[in-house]
Each structure stands twice: as structure tokens, then as C-alpha cells.
Amino acid sequence: MTKGIRANQKAGADYFLQPVTAKQRQYEAMRAYIVEGVPAAEVAARFGLATSTIYSLSRELRAGHLEFFTAVKRGPKRAPKRDAVRDRVIQLRKQNYSVYDIQEALRIEGVSVSHTVIYQILQEEGFTRLPRRSGDERPSLPRPEQAELADVRQLDWKKFASFETEGGGLFLFVPTLVEWGIEGWIRRAGLPGSQMIPALQSVLSLLSLKLTGRERISHVMDVCADPGFALFAGINALPKTTALSTYSYRITRDMTASILASYTGALTRSGLLPGESFNLDFHAIPHRGEEAMLDKNYISRRSRSEQSVLAFLVQDNDSHVLCYANATVRKDDAAHEILRFVDYWKETRGTLPPHLVFDSKLTTYDVLDRLDKLDILFITLRRRGPAIVRDLRQLPASAWTGMKLSGYGRRYRNVHYTERPVSLKDVKNPLRQIAVRGLGREEPTLFLTNDYEIKPVDLVDRYARRMLIENSIAENIGFFHLDALSSAIAIQVDFDMMLTLTANALYRRLAWKLERFERSQPKQIFRRFLNAPARVTVTDKEVRVRIRRMAHHPILLASEILDVTPSVPWWGGRRLHVEIR
Numbered sequence: 001m002t003k004g005i006r007a008n009q010k011a012g013a014d015y016f017l018q019p020v021t022a023k024q025r026q027y028e029a030m031r032a033y034i035v036e037g038v039p040a041a042e043v044a045a046r047f048g049l050a051t052s053t054i055y056s057l058s059r060e061l062r063a064g065h066l067e068f069f070t071a072v073k074r075g076p077k078r079a080p081k082r083d084a085v086r087d088r089v090i091q092l093r094k095q096n097y098s099v100y101d102i103q104e105a106l107r108i109e110g111v112s113v114s115h116t117v118i119y120q121i122l123q124e125e126g127f128t129r130l131p132r133r134s135g136d137e138r139p140s141l142p143r144p145e146q147a148e149l150a151d152v153r154q155l156d157w158k159k160f161a162s163f164e165t166e167g168g169g170l171f172l173f174v175p176t177l178v179e180w181g182i183e184g185w186i187r188r189a190g191l192p193g194s195q196m197i198p199a200l201q202s203v204l205s206l207l208s209l210k211l212t213g214r215e216r217i218s219h220v221m222d223v224c225a226d227p228g229f230a231l232f233a234g235i236n237a238l239p240k241t242t243a244l245s246t247y248s249y250r251i252t253r254d255m256t257a258s259i260l261a262s263y264t265g266a267l268t269r270s271g272l273l274p275g276e277s278f279n280l281d282f283h284a285i286p287h288r289g290e291e292a293m294l295d296k297n298y299i300s301r302r303s304r305s306e307q308s309v310l311a312f313l314v315q316d317n318d319s320h321v322l323c324y325a326n327a328t329v330r331k332d333d334a335a336h337e338i339l340r341f342v343d344y345w346k347e348t349r350g351t352l353p354p355h356l357v358f359d360s361k362l363t364t365y366d367v368l369d370r371l372d373k374l375d376i377l378f379i380t381l382r383r384r385g386p387a388i389v390r391d392l393r394q395l396p397a398s399a400w401t402g403m404k405l406s407g408y409g410r411r412y413r414n415v416h417y418t419e420r421p422v423s424l425k426d427v428k429n430p431l432r433q434i435a436v437r438g439l440g441r442e443e444p445t446l447f448l449t450n451d452y453e454i455k456p457v458d459l460v461d462r463y464a465r466r467m468l469i470e471n472s473i474a475e476n477i478g479f480f481h482l483d484a485l486s487s488a489i490a491i492q493v494d495f496d497m498m499l500t501l502t503a504n505a506l507y508r509r510l511a512w513k514l515e516r517f518e519r520s521q522p523k524q525i526f527r528r529f530l531n532a533p534a535r536v537t538v539t540d541k542e543v544r545v546r547i548r549r550m551a552h553h554p555i556l557l558a559s560e561i562l563d564v565t566p567s568v569p570w571w572g573g574r575r576l577h578v579e580i581r
Helices: 003-008 022-035 040-047 051-062 080-093 099-108 115-124 168-180 182-189 199-211 217-222 227-233 241-245 253-269 331-349 365-373 386-393 456-464 467-480 490-511 522-530 553-558
Strands: 162-165 278-286 296-299 304-316 322-329 355-357 377-382 401-404 414-422 431-437 445-449 534-538 542-547 575-580
Touching: 022 040, 022 051, 040 051, 080 099, 080 115, 099 115, 162 227, 168 182, 168 199, 168 227, 168 253, 168 490, 168 522, 168 534, 168 542, 168 575, 182 199, 182 253, 199 217, 199 227, 199 241, 199 490, 217 241, 227 534, 253 322, 253 331, 253 490, 278 322, 278 331, 278 467, 304 331, 304 467, 304 490, 322 331, 322 467, 322 490, 331 365, 365 377, 377 456, 401 456, 414 456, 431 456, 445 456, 467 490, 467 522, 490 522, 522 553, 553 575
Parallel strands: 278 355, 355 377, 542 575
Antiparallel strands: 162 534, 278 304, 296 304, 304 322, 377 445, 401 414, 414 431, 431 445, 534 542
């Protein structure tokens, strides 16, 4: 373009003079060559094209083979599917049909349409929402069968004479529940109940959902018609969502603590609770409902603080069973929860817990001093302050001693340590500090303990096994849905956690008897051994459960679990027989 034209150009001319896309560059080149009469060589230089390309484009344009502007295709101005059902939708609404009633009626007529489309048609035609209708006013469409009302007084054993159930694996837990005396737990705790649904039946119904991995109480509707679940709980039919979800409204922390004491006693008698050393930790259970009066706690999986229920958990180091829980912890008093566990253990077992292992954030130095005065051995971590790190860096190489950690598959095995006694604020006696470098962190890890007898290599290995409680928490989240709680009332969460602990211990007890599956997670045990249908026959004297064969059932047969035939109190003394067929 000439200098004179450039002098007269207006803002935005660069869009035309310096085209970006290939199509626009070709268009501007053809306009300059054909309309303005600019020579082909000059056009080619201006738009970065070859002269031969200018001639080729002009031939294509004159032949009608070159198209720069594509016509926009307009969408349909009508909705054929909506228009096809419009008259029928209006007709059904005039007959007092709701949106979902209309959808079901159309489905029966062979027409599939979403309720959103139906709602849009009704809005376009000026229809308002239907008022609440009585049962007589509703159209007579096929509806789900109404489930039987839960009432233990209506329990008819003849109805259970012979049936198929998807919950065959549930009955493998019955012998342990009888052995542990769960009836006595509930009686001593004074749990609430009614004539229709006694406390035992409510607890067993909730427990059946935990044992089969149901995520929420509302999922009871998936199995409320299965007689196997009802028989497990000793009632004519499982209570429904409202009854189960509101059951904990009358439960206090004292009741849950009583069940916890009975649970601990049962674990001790079963050999599941040696009680020699314990792992302790906090877990924040997030609240996903509306705004609630809850503390904000750090959620590690989300890397942020959220409203949550703070739960304190204790695990036996040898059996990996969770033996204590409290979900009524206040954030401002969380540091003293470890002392409450000490009091609980002394009250239930008659002795102080001999050995505790926990993270540095679990408690304060003042509490460490009180544990030391009680002669309770502990291992914890110390936070790395700038001054401590600086002092460790200034130590000569001779101050560090090499050691090799044991453990198959350990990534960091060859490490170095140095130790010395340290005096801490609020702690009367000096504690033993062992600094270990080479554990995968840039700075050394600091261990604190009042145990002067333990070897450094054993101390590091023992603290590493504290991670087992985190694995156990993850296991409870994974199968028992520990985090699937929406209640903002800590006591309700506390009771749900007690049920989770019981279900987890039942799985742990079962797994210990299965060769090569002793340490397997509940999800794997359920999938390989328990998730099987069964044929159940009931007589006046026995309940016989024939579970359908699965690939891993030979291990179950060899375990002698099926040899136990207890007399079940909530079955009127009927004896349980479980078979694999």
C-alpha cells in the first residue's frame, strides 16, 4: 500500500494489513491483486507468499473453487422431541399428574423423555406447581412396593423357613458377636430402644450396614427387602432410614463409653488386645453439610482447615486393632486427650498403659512431664526449630554414628544418628533426644523419649510402625466409610465411630483365622470370602446357612471357622450352622 494511503488509515487497520490466519492472508492478497491491481510480485512480498501462489489462488478464485467465508449453519428453530409430547404432557397435567407421574406415564407408553423437558413444557404453557396431594388424588401408576414395617413383635419365624439372601457372609460374624456378648454390652450401656425396635435390633441393623460396606444409613433401602439382613438383626424387617439415622439422637457419651469398655474387655479375652504398646493419633472427620458450630481442623487429604469433628484414636501396636476412640474432643482441649486414655486404660484394665507412641502435634510438653511422672514410657517427635537445626549442622562428622535399619523394602536403611539428653520447658526430668539424618528429609528427624534402655535402631523402627494407625484409619475410611458423616453433632459421630471400631475388630478377628490373609484389609476379605449369596433354612432349633462357593472358600473351610455352632440369644436360642455349598 502506498505511503499516502497509510497516512490516511484509521485505528484498527493493522487487522487488514497484517492478517494472522492463512485464510485472511489469502483473502487480502486476492483483494490487493484483483481489486486494487497491485502487481503479483508486490502482493506476494507484502503477505509473505510466493508469486506462483498468487497466480494459483487467482485461478482457483475465478473457477469458483476458492471460498473464504463459510455460511453459518443455523440450528433448528423447533424442538421436535419436545413438540411431539407437548399435547400429551398438557393432557396428563390436566388430570393432576405431577412431572414425575407424567414421565412414568410416557415411559409406559414407550416414550422416553427427561423430567426437565416436561417441566419446561409446563412452564411454557403457564402451569404452576401442583399442591400437595393425598393418596387418593394421586394417579394409579405402578409404584415401588411398600417395605414391611420393622416391629420385633411381628417376627414370624415361619416366614424365615427358607429363603435366598445376598448377605450370606454376614452370618460368619454371628459366632464372634455371641462370644463377645454384645447383648450384655447394650444392656449395661442402657442404650435406648422401643417395643417395636429394641436397642439390640437397632445396633445389629446398623452394624449389618457397616459389615457390608454401605456408605450411608440411607443405603439400608437397598437391602430392606432382604430377609437375610433382618434375620441377622433378629427382627421381622430392617428399620428404615429415618429410624436408623435418628437412633443416635438419644445416645450420650457415657453410653458410648460403656460400650467401648465392653468392647475393650471382649478384645482382651479374645487375645486381640495384648496392650503392650499403643499408637495414638487424631483424625479430623470433615463435615460436608451446611454451616455448623464445629471447630476448624486441618484435613491432611485436602491440605486445608475445614469444619470437622476431631476424633482421637488409639491402636494396639501388636494386633493393629483400634481399641479406643473419642469423637467428642474439643480442639482447645485436645492436648489432654492422651491423659483421658491413660485414665480409661487404668479404669478398665487396672494398670497404666506401659508404652505410647505419638506425633509431636498430639500433645504438649506439660503432658509429657505428667506421663514421665507416671512412669509411662513414650516415643514422640520434636519440632525442628532454627536454633536446633543450626546446632546439629555445626556438629563434627565424628559426632554422628552410622546404623542400618531393618525392615524388608525400607527405602532409607543406612542412616546416621547422634543423641544427647535435653531439658525442655515444663518437663522436670531431662529427656533423651536422638537426631537421625538420612530418613528422606533434608533436615534430621528428632526423636524424644524417656526410655533410656531402648536402642536407637529399635526406637526408629518402633516409631516407623506408628504409621500403622494411619493405615488403619485409611482402612476404616475406605470400607467402613468413616468420613461419610454429615452430622454436625459430635455425639452422633462418636456412636457411629464406635460401630466402625466394632466392625473393624470383627473383620480383624476373622482375618486372623484365614491363612495368608491375616493382615488383609476388610474390603479384600469381604470381596474374596463374604460377598456371596446363600440359601437359609430356619427350624425351631437351628438356622442353617448354605453359602454359595467362591474361589477362596477352601481357605475358609480349612480355618475351622465354620465348626463353631453357637446358640444365638436373639434367635430364641436357635443354633447357627454355616456351610459352603
